[in-house]
Amino acid sequence: MALVAHRDVRRSATGRVMSLVGGALSLLLLGGCGSGPDSEPEPRPTASASASPSSSDSRFPELEKQAMEAVNNETVEDADFLAAGSEKLVEGIHARPPLDKGKSYQLAVVCAGTGKARMVLEYGKVEKREMLTCDGVPSYVRISDAPEQLTLDVDAAANSTGAAAWRISRVHL
Numbered sequence: 001m002a003l004v005a006h007r008d009v010r011r012s013a014t015g016r017v018m019s020l021v022g023g024a025l026s027l028l029l030l031g032g033c034g035s036g037p038d039s040e041p042e043p044r045p046t047a048s049a050s051a052s053p054s055s056s057d058s059r060f061p062e063l064e065k066q067a068m069e070a071v072n073n074e075t076v077e078d079a080d081f082l083a084a085g086s087e088k089l090v091e092g093i094h095a096r097p098p099l100d101k102g103k104s105y106q107l108a109v110v111c112a113g114t115g116k117a118r119m120v121l122e123y124g125k126v127e128k129r130e131m132l133t134c135d136g137v138p139s140y141v142r143i144s145d146a147p148e149q150l151t152l153d154v155d156a157a158a159n160s161t162g163a164a165a166w167r168i169s170r171v172h173l
Helices: 002-031 049-050 051-070
Strands: 081-087 093-095 105-122 126-136 138-141 150-156 163-171
Touching: 051 081, 051 105, 051 163, 081 093, 093 163, 126 138, 126 163, 150 163
Parallel strands: none
Antiparallel strands: 081 163, 093 150, 105 126, 105 138, 105 150, 105 163
């Protein structure tokens, strides 16, 4: 019986070794299924997937049109168009239009989409900062006694998407 017990021990030890080898091979095979040494698991869709850059990219033409229409709505009767532009909100607006020194201007800036945008406007010794809501309603700034150039920067706040547009017109007083 001692011999039979010895065989049972050996079978049991062999079974354990085989189980360990099989488990190790399984781990190696599963670990090698990625596309590279630094593979990450596929991200799962979340509730914020609707605000992903790809979905906002598909809406950009519509939002850009909405933003440009908003800033092109003249609020001053005697004004001459000077310059305008639009960008994807994630890219931002970084405009430096030249001005006629000493003249008056009206600047319209708008964000259309979701979230908010940070606007920083500098001209002469003036620096104006404003948070714009991306609701398609323009913000207007009157510039009197203008310097030779103004600086306009509009950037997306966290998780904001859409289009931003601006227009500056010379106002005749």
